[in-house]
Amino acid sequence: MNFRTAQAANRRKTIGLLIGMGVLVWLVAFAALTYFGQSTTAIVPIAVGIALVSVWGSYYGSDKLVLTMTGAKLIQESDNPKLFNLIQEVTIASGLPMPKVAIVIDSAPNAFATGRNQEHALIAFTTGILDVMDRDQLQGVIAHEMAHVANRDTLVSAVAATTAGAIAILSDMLTRMMWFGGGRSRDRDNNANPLALVFSLLILILAPLAAMLLKSAISRKRESLADATAVAFTRNPAGLRSALEVLAQDSTVVRQKSNSIAHIWIESPLDAKAVSKLFSTHPPIQERIAVLKAMESLN
């Protein structure tokens, strides 16, 4: 599989998963209507609205928000000319504008990209990654981060977070209504099929879990896509592959373990054993290395 087919496959899968999210919202709305009757019609737009407002703010200000959450400091070209050289190389290869650059003081090697669009992109590196990696490896890492910028992954994950959030709010509201015996009693005379009622209840209970799974799956596909796009930029799968090998061998993880921004790092900062594969925001690193090795053998 070369990087072009890998890019196309991952884009297709993302679209499939986003459609899955849409279907899930629709299912939950449908289940609510079946279970509680017409009185719940207004609930869906309310839940989506709340989720939109809460996620939109963090999406719009993502570059500044993530800076405070990770303690990253913006740097200028004179602070690290070599790093800026490498980033300029990748901007030339990708045709993207120069991003803002930040450093996180942490000995664990890692990096991330954020920002609402290509003009507001921010990429950050830990001091650890700058110390352990050579030129080619760093170039691979930078290409991976710039690939996130090119693929607009902040937007994709914001959309995923909005739908997952809306579903969580929705099912939370509905479970409370169930508890207090809300709408259902008023619509007792509706002749709903008991089987449909049981299904609706199941959907309402399982939907938040399913939304979480879909969100993680989208995040994993975006990581694989960024690897493939990085190769499209540098045409050097070996650089990113050996960078990932360094990350795989290193057992230290970034100190801050905020779950909410785990997906933005190049290597997941969460302890691999603590997160099961289905909920993981990143594909297993060995799998990513294997895909890149396959690309190398094509050259």
Add this chain to the structure above:
Amino acid sequence: MEIIVILGVIALIAVFFVAQYNRLIRLNISVNEAWAQIEVQLKRRADLIPNLVETVKGYAKHEQSTFDAVVTARAKATTATTVADTAAADGMLTQALRGLLAVAEAYPDLKASANFMSLQEELATTENKVAFSRQFYNDNVRSLNTAVKTVPTNFFAGFAKVTEREFYEVEDPQDRKAPNVKF
């Protein structure tokens, strides 16, 4: 009623025409921009060379032929205008610089000097930038040429005065050298 339908169809066709035309113009502009980027990076490299040659000369006075090769290649590269000429001169200069760095290998004092080490990083990044700007240019030429040759954009190419562009192909003898196999 029929008039509305007819007007609607005409409007749709107009939108389609404009979209095709704009796509071609946009692709053509991208190629021009990518070309400008190549020129910027080649200029950067040409500006770096006098300093590099001087530094190496300070330690290795007897390598006049290598210096001459670099200086001649640089002169050619700065005067070339067409895509093919620029690419040929670029290839020659890359070769000559490789020779110069090979010479530097033989002088440990030179390799250890702070000036040379900072120049080496500059040269490494400049070589990468030149290579990436070539790659970006060729990718843009590829999309433009595909659009000029494929339906439906090919019907608009003449009207938009957009033609196929030339790829930037660098002759690099090292690429073609057969690998050494030793048993």
